[in-house]
Amino acid sequence: MKGTVIKFLLKTAWILELVIALFILVITVVQMVLTGxxxxxxxxxxxxxxxxxxxxxxxxxVGLEFVKMLILHTPRAVTDVLLFxxxxxxxVSHSSSMDTLLGVAAVVLIFVIKKYLLSKEDSVPPKEVINQFSQEIAAQKEEASHHE
Known part of the structure; x- marks a missing residue:
């Protein structure tokens, strides 16, 4: 019973994250058109x-990187969002010299983290995410073929 509830909550959270990512992506594309x-x-x-x-x-x-982070769930995606x-x-900001120095130090720190602390596995989404995505696409194709 407890395992079923946990699986349901995790699946619900995953679906909500995808809905939020889709919403952010749509708004980002609209912003891109308006900016142009x-x-x-x-x-x-x-x-x-x-x-x-x-x-x-x-x-x-930043919006596009944030969408990638929500979908991929990898440490590299998180560092990319922070970097951008x-x-x-x-x-963009015209802040003080100290703020600029701290920002540059933060960028350097992120590059150090990416170079020395993240591995190639940190760039690949977890197998569960890939499997779930593949299963959902296969189910949608099967459902579409039944409707024809």
Missing amino acids: MDSLNYLALGQFSLDEFLANTMNIV AIARQLV
Whole structure:
């Protein structure tokens, strides 16, 4: 009984994570289109701001990396999200020298972690995730073939 409840809760959490990832992905794609359209309009009007463009673009990149993190569940995906989020902050914000130095130190630390503490296995999603994804796709194909 307890194992069944735990499996149900884990599956529910996994499905909710995928729904959230899909929602974030849709919003990120919309933001990408809007950023492109706004940039072209501002460029035509001569009011283009590189700072605003970089901020929007880096937000899109962080959003995409966040979606990958939610789907993959790997340590490397988490470090990638942190790396892009910190890089975004460094590029976009005009903060003090100390904040910039701390940001650069954080980026260096993340590269050290990626180089020396993460293995190749940390880049591959757990086998359960891959198996579950494969099973769900096979079930959807089978269901689609029954409807035809």
